[in-house]
Amino acid sequence: MNNKIFAITAISTLILLLSCSGDEIIVNSDNNPNQISDIKPILKVYIENSGSMDGYMCDGSQLKDAIFDYVSDLSTCVDTTQLYYINNRVIPYHADLEQYIKTMNPITFQKAGGNRSNSDLSKMLSTVLDAMTDSTVSIFVSDCILDLPVSDAQRFLSTCQISIKNTINKGRKNIPLLGVEILKMKSDFNGKYFYQNGGSEVLTNVKRPYYIWIFGNSNVLAKLNTEVLFKGLEKYGYDNIISYCPKTSIPYNITNRALISKTINPIKGDYNATIRADFCTTLQSEDVLLNLDNYSFNNQNLIIENIKPIIATEREYSHFINITIPKGVNIAEDYLILKAPNMPSWVLESNDESGENVKGNLDKTTGIKYLIGGVSDAYKKDNVLTTLKFTVKRK
Numbered sequence: 001m002n003n004k005i006f007a008i009t010a011i012s013t014l015i016l017l018l019s020c021s022g023d024e025i026i027v028n029s030d031n032n033p034n035q036i037s038d039i040k041p042i043l044k045v046y047i048e049n050s051g052s053m054d055g056y057m058c059d060g061s062q063l064k065d066a067i068f069d070y071v072s073d074l075s076t077c078v079d080t081t082q083l084y085y086i087n088n089r090v091i092p093y094h095a096d097l098e099q100y101i102k103t104m105n106p107i108t109f110q111k112a113g114g115n116r117s118n119s120d121l122s123k124m125l126s127t128v129l130d131a132m133t134d135s136t137v138s139i140f141v142s143d144c145i146l147d148l149p150v151s152d153a154q155r156f157l158s159t160c161q162i163s164i165k166n167t168i169n170k171g172r173k174n175i176p177l178l179g180v181e182i183l184k185m186k187s188d189f190n191g192k193y194f195y196q197n198g199g200s201e202v203l204t205n206v207k208r209p210y211y212i213w214i215f216g217n218s219n220v221l222a223k224l225n226t227e228v229l230f231k232g233l234e235k236y237g238y239d240n241i242i243s244y245c246p247k248t249s250i251p252y253n254i255t256n257r258a259l260i261s262k263t264i265n266p267i268k269g270d271y272n273a274t275i276r277a278d279f280c281t282t283l284q285s286e287d288v289l290l291n292l293d294n295y296s297f298n299n300q301n302l303i304i305e306n307i308k309p310i311i312a313t314e315r316e317y318s319h320f321i322n323i324t325i326p327k328g329v330n331i332a333e334d335y336l337i338l339k340a341p342n343m344p345s346w347v348l349e350s351n352d353e354s355g356e357n358v359k360g361n362l363d364k365t366t367g368i369k370y371l372i373g374g375v376s377d378a379y380k381k382d383n384v385l386t387t388l389k390f391t392v393k394r395k
Contacts, residue, residue, distance in 0.1 A: 024395040025264050025271055025325070029254045029388065035281045036226070037219040040079040041137045045071055046128055047104070048142040049085040051116045054106035055191025055203060056143070056210060063187040063210060066236035067141060068101040070212075073228040078137065086124055086140070087114035090131075106191070118147055121371060122163035129171035129215060137216035137224065144211045146367030148196045148355050157353075157370045164374025171215070172246075172378065179218030179245040179283050180375055183230065184350060185210050186237035186363075193358045201358060209239070209350065209365050218245040222280040230285075240346045242372060243283040244379040247386060252277035252317070254390045263395065269327030275336065275388060276310070276317040282385045288341050289319060296337050301329045304336075325392065336388040340379065347372050 047053075047067070056063045075081045075097065083093040083100045091112045093100050110116065121144060128138050149156050172178045189208035192200040214221065230241060254275045256264045264271045279289050288294055290307050297304075303324040310317055325331070347369050355366035 023266060026262050026393045026395055027254045027256075027264060027273055027390055028262060028393075029252055029275075029390045032249045032251045034251045034278065035219045035248060036222045037217065038223065039135055039220060040077065041135045041216065041220050041224075043071070043074055043078040043081045044084065044128075044131065044136060044138045045081065046084045046086040046090070046124075046138065046140045048087060048119065048124065048140075049091070049109040049112050049114065049116060050087050050119045051192070052119065052143055052145055052194055053210075054109060055189040055193070055208065056187050057105045057109065058188055058190040061188050062237040063141070063185065064101050064104055066185060066187070066212075066233055066238075068097065069236065070228065070233060071097055071139070073232070074137075074224060077224055077227045085109070085112045085114070086127065087116055088118075088120065088123070089114050090127060119145070121146065122160060122167050122374075125164065125213070126167045126170070129167065129174070132171070132175060132215060134175055134177075134217050135220070137214065137220060140213040140215070142211060142213075143208070144365055144368055144371055145355070146370070148366060150197055153196075153354065157367055160367065161370040161374040161377065164371055165377040168375050168378035175217055177217045177219060177246055179216060179221045179243065180379075181214040181221065181241060181243045181283060182372060182375070183212040183214070183233070183241045184239040184346065185212060185233070186239055195358075196355060203358065203362075206362055207237070209363060211365075211368070218248065218283055219281055221245075221283055225283070226280055240344070241285050242344055242347065243285065243288075244340075244375055244382075245281070245283045245385070246379075246382050247384055248281040250278055250281060250386050250388070252388050257322070266327065271325040272305075273323050273325065275321040275323060275390070277319055277321060277388060278317045279338070279386070280318055282338065284338075284341075284385065287344075289338075291341070294339050294341050295321075296339065298335050298337075299329065299331055301326055302331075302334060331392050333389060333391040336390070338385045338387075340383050340385050343369075343373070343376060 085091040128140050132138055186207045189206050190204055193203050194200045254273055257272045257274050292304050305322040308320045350364055351369035352361045352364035352366045
């Protein structure tokens with residue numbers, strides 16, 4: 001009888017020990033340094049002054065207000081600000097920013113000179129990038145309308161996309177950490193719209209898209225983005241953004257849900273952990289960072305519950321990522337990957353393939369998907385923006 005009781009007691013103790021083993025896990029992550037750069041760059045601002053831009057120079061133009069406000073704020077964060085007009089050549093402007101904006105009209109555009117009849121966007125972008133160093137941030141403002149030939153437009157568009165890809169690749173050789181941010185904006189437009197056959201049409205009291213391109217070392221851009229938020233442009237017609245950068249190493253850590261310990265106890269068998277990460281150097285918008293489809297684990301059994309921005313004036317990280325390691329899933333280490341997003345729908349929706357009916361396509365830009373497609377092609381190999389490695393050890 002005693003032997004039977006002893007055997008039952010021993011088995012019960014063993015079961016209890018087995019059930020208690022692994023009740024806790026210890027999580028750890030790499031200690032990546034913050035890559036954000038504190039250097040004060042030289043800011044170069046280029047506004048295209050071709051004839052197609054005259055319509056944006058009307059009274060009350062949101063374009064002028066957007067550039068004035070945004071560049072004013074950036075100027076407090078940079079070493080110096082240099083102003084230019086650009087078409088087939090670069091035209092320096094020697095007065096201050098306020099005069100640059102106040103005197104911006106079709107007459108001053110014409111007096112500034114250069115070839116205002118045709119826009120070679122690939123050449124302009126190449127000129128902007130060639131004048132950059134690792135400590136330069138450049139802003140290029142244009143309606144980005146491609147001048148399609150009367151015949152074989154599709155071949156022209158494809159060639160243009162390749163030219164843009166080559167231009168960006170050349171820029172990346174010069175600046176290995178080159179980042180590109182392209183903002184779609186809207187502004188009042190009163191003026192002529194030019195067709196590829198030489199004709200034109202007067203548009204009155206309409207809104208038309210234009211684009212702000214920002215180039216620079218991605219770690220420098222990350223710093224500027226935290227100091228001057230794109231959100232401030234919403235009152236001036238900000239519409240959308242797409243950004244590109246090389247793969248980056250970001251600071252992050254992983255703890256329990258209370259954010260105080262590396263030790264995690266199971267809840268109903270599952271382990272709930274929180275990753276805090278600073279995604280600033282990826283240059284991605286909240287639309288990208290909050291989209292769960294852009295993330296993946298090596299172990300597909302792991303679950304991302306949600307991603308939330310960290311709202312705080314002073315903060316070390318930009319986002320919370322709440323994850324679940326399900327009951328019974330055994331891992332020693334894993335990777336959370338932020339993938340480069342696919343071309344967003346707004347780019348395709350903004351594209352006008354023919355440029356033949358402007359009044360029916362007021363919110364569209366002839367060939368914009370090929371321009372942005374060229375940039376995308378230059379970053380095609382950068383299909384992973386960042387990787388967060390963490391380890392799991394059973395206690």
